[in-house]
Amino acid sequence: MAREPRSGRPGLVWAVPALVYFAALALFPMILVVGLSFCSWNGLGDPQWIGLGNWRKLASDPQLGSSLWLSLETGVVTWLVQTAICLPLGVWSAGRQRSRAVVSTMFFVPLLMSSAAIALVFSALLDPNFGLAGLLGPWLGVDDGNFIGSPGLAIWAVMFVITWQFVPFHTLLYQAATRQIPVVLYEAATLDGAGRWRQFFSITVPQLRNSIVTSSVLMLVGSLTYFDIVLLLTSGGPGTATRTLPLHMYLTGFSSFDMGLGSALATLLLIAGTALSLLVVRVTGFRRMASVREGL
Amino acid sequence: MRRLNLPGGTAAALWLVVVAVPLYYVIGSSLRTQADYLDAGPLAPPSDPVLSNYGTVFASGFGHYLLNNVLVTVAVVAMTLGLAMPAAYAIVRSRSRLVSAGFSVMLMGLAIPAQAAIIPVYLIITRLHLYDTLAAIVLPSVAFGLPMAILVLSSTLRDIPAELYEAMTVDGAGPPRVFTSLVLPLTRPGLITAGIYTALGAWNGFLFPLVLTQSDSQRTLTLGLWNFQGQHGIDVPATMAAVVLSLLPLLGAYLAGRRHLLSGLTAGFGK
Numbered sequence: 239m240a241r242e243p244r245s246g247r248p249g250l251v252w253a254v255p256a257l258v259y260f261a262a263l264a265l266f267p268m269i270l271v272v273g274l275s276f277c278s279w280n281g282l283g284d285p286q287w288i289g290l291g292n293w294r295k296l297a298s299d300p301q302l303g304s305s306l307w308l309s310l311e312t313g314v315v316t317w318l319v320q321t322a323i324c325l326p327l328g329v330w331s332a333g334r335q336r337s338r339a340v341v342s343t344m345f346f347v348p349l350l351m352s353s354a355a356i357a358l359v360f361s362a363l364l365d366p367n368f369g370l371a372g373l374l375g376p377w378l379g380v381d382d383g384n385f386i387g388s389p390g391l392a393i394w395a396v397m398f399v400i401t402w403q404f405v406p407f408h409t410l411l412y413q414a415a416t417r418q419i420p421v422v423l424y425e426a427a428t429l430d431g432a433g434r435w436r437q438f439f440s441i442t443v444p445q446l447r448n449s450i451v452t453s454s455v456l457m458l459v460g461s462l463t464y465f466d467i468v469l470l471l472t473s474g475g476p477g478t479a480t481r482t483l484p485l486h487m488y489l490t491g492f493s494s495f496d497m498g499l500g501s502a503l504a505t506l507l508l509i510a511g512t513a514l515s516l517l518v519v520r521v522t523g524f525r526r527m528a529s530v531r532e533g534l
Numbered sequence: 535m536r537r538l539n540l541p542g543g544t545a546a547a548l549w550l551v552v553v554a555v556p557l558y559y560v561i562g563s564s565l566r567t568q569a570d571y572l573d574a575g576p577l578a579p580p581s582d583p584v585l586s587n588y589g590t591v592f593a594s595g596f597g598h599y600l601l602n603n604v605l606v607t608v609a610v611v612a613m614t615l616g617l618a619m620p621a622a623y624a625i626v627r628s629r630s631r632l633v634s635a636g637f638s639v640m641l642m643g644l645a646i647p648a649q650a651a652i653i654p655v656y657l658i659i660t661r662l663h664l665y666d667t668l669a670a671i672v673l674p675s676v677a678f679g680l681p682m683a684i685l686v687l688s689s690t691l692r693d694i695p696a697e698l699y700e701a702m703t704v705d706g707a708g709p710p711r712v713f714t715s716l717v718l719p720l721t722r723p724g725l726i727t728a729g730i731y732t733a734l735g736a737w738n739g740f741l742f743p744l745v746l747t748q749s750d751s752q753r754t755l756t757l758g759l760w761n762f763q764g765q766h767g768i769d770v771p772a773t774m775a776a777v778v779l780s781l782l783p784l785l786g787a788y789l790a791g792r793r794h795l796l797s798g799l800t801a802g803f804g805k
Contacts, residue, residue: 246703246712248623250630256621256680257636263677264643267654274653281656327549330542341550346796347557350784352738354756355777358763359560362770363576370559370576402552410796434539463647466740470760484649491653492745500653507650516642 268508274501281495292502299499301478301486308393309483313461316400320457321450323405328412329442342413349406357470360399361386364471389479392472396480399471400464408453415449416442459514462507483507564588564775571771587775591762595750596779599758603737606671606754610736611729613676614683618728621680622687623709623717627699637684644681648674652745659746670746671754675736683728690724691717730795737784755780 275292279285296302331342348356363370366384375383385395423441432440443450465484468474474481474489481489484507491500555577563571564587565580624630625637648655655674664670694716702712740756747753753761762776788795 248628248709250632252620252624253633256617260680267651270654326542326545330546352756354759355780497653504650511646
């Protein structure tokens with residue numbers, strides 16, 4: 239602090255409150271969770287150190303493999319489907335026509351809804367007796383319309399709702415990025431006689447490369463957080479047919495009160511999240527950090 | 535784009551149906567009686583609109599959840615921006631290596647799911663004797679919201695030309711003066727963006743209220759919705775009225791300041 243006035247630059251002290259706060263309530267818990275995975279704790283009293291017990295239990299947990307697979311399947315399928323929808327939709331909604339602006343306003347309304355609200359709406363819509371599912375079911379080859387109650391279909395219903403929830407956000411990303419593509423590129427391509435598809439694949443897609451990467455990483459990392467919507471829609475059922483990894487972690491910790499095993503599962507989530515987030519820093523943050531340095 | 539975009543237009547029309555039908559369903563059925571809903575089917579129009587469902591929702595204590603939600607959201611936004619603003623200033627203007635190292639760590643926190651830390655957060659909150667209070671929701675929400683807020687604010691701050699800082703320094707102004715009379719006024723757009731992003735996350739938060747509170751008096755909207763469905767599960771119209779009410783404040787904000795809100799949503803990822 240004492241040296242500050244001379245250079246007129248802020249010192250470390252300006253960042254200390256945020257850094258300390260983040261370290262105490264975000265970073266420390268992430269480290270603590272690894273420690274807790276070596277403890278036995280039922281949520282009351284004090285955690286007891288038991289060494290590798292939880293990890294052995296985890297290795298023989300029959301649910302783990304299926305939860306991992308479900309999370310992977312959900313992550314990859316929703317990533318592919320959402321990208322296929324969001325990319326053309328984002329490009330379309332980037333147009334400046336008034337009609338497109340009006341329709342786009344509608345597109346983005348789901349962004350405002352909480353997972354809880356979305357889950358309530360779709361559990362009513364997916365009700366086979368009184369919801370829309372009963373009416374649409376026969377059209378889709380499911381005569382009783384019971385998507386949510388059948389072990390093979392429930393995860394697809396969940397993936398549909400996840401897609402419904404997150405398409406607007408990624409459409410918005412693509413819309414913003416499309417608007418930054420220089421119009422000159424299209425004008426030149428038109429002069430050269432390139433058609434619409436050619437322009438889309440030779441100009442739009444390459445120009446959106448960074449956004450495609452960012453959006454993909456966000457979706458894949460996001461698939462580790464698909465927990466609230468699943469809990470509210472199916473509670474992981476029927477049986478364990480939709481018990482994704484984060485939901486398995488939550489139910490183990492806060493429903494079976496096996497916080498130790500829950501922490502071991504959370505550690506797995508943490509490892510997957512860190513691996514993917516390193517990618518995020520590379521893709522989005524790295525350049526920013528570089529430009530911070532340029533500014534000095 | 536300049537001409538008619540047929541494939542894009544078709545995709546948009548299809549998606550419009552996928553989005554509009556559920557939204558119509560929420561509003562439409564919230565205005566119908568339960569008997570009518572069970573009788574005439576899910577998509578029938580509210581031929582004889584009633585507001586009684588909204589009465590049912592308010593009678594179940596929704597007003598109180600709404601108030602709790604406002605308190606939590608205001609506290610989270612105020613604390614997040616209060617901590618993030620000076621930090622962003624330091625990140626852009628400080629020469630300290632520790633600051634940029636700290637920022638790198640925070641950026642990693644950006645994508646790590648809060649779910650992974652929920653058990654230790656629960657342990658910490660109970661040890662602080664804050665379990666089942668609104669503060670229990672606020673404290674971790676701020677911590678996990680900080681990286682994004684700092685990212686947005688620092689990218690706005692970077693747009694302030696270095697000459698302005700230098701001119702103030704030549705006049706003998708120290709960092710506190712620079713912060714209050716240069717940084718704060720010029721980063722207003724960034725503050726709005728970061729504020730909106732933080733507010734939306736806090737308003738719709740589910741995990742922290744779920745795990746860190748218990749009693750009815752500390753319940754927030756999202757949990758209130760869930761609880762309401764638990765009690766009135768078969769009463770779809772009343773449940774949809776609850777959904778509409780939880781959405782209404784945000785919908786108002788959306789229609790009033792759509793541009794700000796949308797740019798707030800893509801926050802750090804927009805560029």
